[in-house]
Amino acid sequence: MKKVMYNQFGDESVLELVEQVVPGIQKDQLLIRVKAVSINPLDWKVYGGEMKLMSGSKFPKSVGIDFSGIVDQIGSDVTRFKVGDAVIGLLDVFKGGALANYVAVHETDISPKPANVSFEKAAALPVxxxxxxxxxxxxxxxxxxxxxxxxxxxxxxxxxxxxxxxxxxxxxxxxxxxxxxxxxxxxxxxxxxxxxxxxxxxxxxxxxxxxxxxxxxxxxxxxxxxxxxxxxxxxxxxxxxxxxxxxxxxxxxxxxxxLILKPTVDGLTTLTKLAETDLEVVLDKTYSLSNVREAYRESRRTKIMGKSVIVLD
CATH class of the missing domain: 3.40.50.720 (NAD(P)-binding Rossmann-like Domain)
Structure with a gap:
């Protein structure tokens, strides 16, 4: 699978699209096939080295916090989801890792995707x-x-x-x-x-x-x-x-x-319910994974109306 990683702090030039093994899952985890990933200002603060105290300085590091996708595998202890479910979720805000074809998560990291919201817009919801x-x-x-x-x-x-x-x-x-x-x-x-x-x-x-x-x-x-x-x-x-x-x-x-974001299952559930009624999600622009550097460069340098997302194949 493809995954965005970096081996030093810097601007968008440090971001690399590399080949990685699809992660295995433990009995309390799920494997998610990622459909879209949101771009957040925290991303470039982390890979730029501004958040070293929270993110640490050990490399390699990964990018991407919130995502939408489809459950591909479930561990034996998972009870809330089944293979094929459409979900939204987020990873550790200072470690990232969502910009990949697959991510391994716990049940508490995800919530059902609002049925009336596209995968692209759904990825913009969590963070x-x-x-x-x-x-x-x-x-x-x-x-x-x-x-x-x-x-x-x-x-x-x-x-x-x-x-x-x-x-x-x-x-x-x-x-x-x-x-x-x-x-x-x-x-x-x-x-x-x-x-x-x-x-x-x-x-x-x-x-x-x-x-x-x-x-x-x-x-x-x-x-x-x-x-x-x-x-x-x-x-x-x-x-x-x-x-x-x-x-x-x-x-x-x-x-x-x-604000120090503290994600909770209840919060994700509330957000999903709001999106299923009348919470509007506005996308400024969408990018392909191969254009990840351009995506972050433009998002960092221009004023975004709503959110921008990266769409995976």
Missing amino acids: TGLSALQIIDQLAAVGPKQDVLINGATGGIGLFAVQIAKKRGARVTAVVSTKGVEEAIKWGADTVVDYTKQAIKQLNQQFDAVIDLSTKLSFKEAKSLMKPRAVFVSTLPSPLTLLYSFVNNLISGKKLKI
Whole structure:
């Protein structure tokens, strides 16, 4: 089988498509024939060496976190799935390995694919969808009639965060580029701010939750946009930021929360049910496995509307 791997940290040039043996499975595992794999910013942060503390520095390493596919084999202890089932899932966010023709997983790593969603769109669900759920339901604890600001609302997480926040009854202000205005309105945002025409820090409003998905707005800058007992959510974990958030949250009513994705079976199930009803999945572009370098290069350098995925044969 083919698998994307790398033997040193660097840019997209370190990614290699190599031949590997199809992995064997243990009695509590399943072998999945991969149909599509989502591209996530965390991917290039890991292979670029920015996340060494979490990913380690031992090579070779693999790429790709979330995927869709078909169950090819099951171990004797597997009870929830059978051969031929269509599934979505995700691997360890710092180790990857989904960009391969086959992956070995545990039952807790996967969920049934939403029946009404294509394999390409389904691959875009797990990482960003679970991130959005964790941000809206846990970190920000968004509820009815709360005012929520989502900065970077048309990216992968933003796509789902806007929709889920609206489902929770919030009033959503989405900050986007000009090309994202119509999409944000379509997803249900009550107010849309085009940051090319209006600076976010000049908004004359305060919010119960400020969610920064662009990595451009700092907690210090966001404080003027926050109500006295509000939450700021960042998607940039680092030891220093985690320490600062711990100290800040002990003494300040304005809380700093940091997303560290914690996948769960319940989360994947909730996500699947949302996708089977009316959760919209938007694909910016699809790529073939042979164009993996181009796929990551374009995704890293350009603003993506929704998600991009790599489709396997």
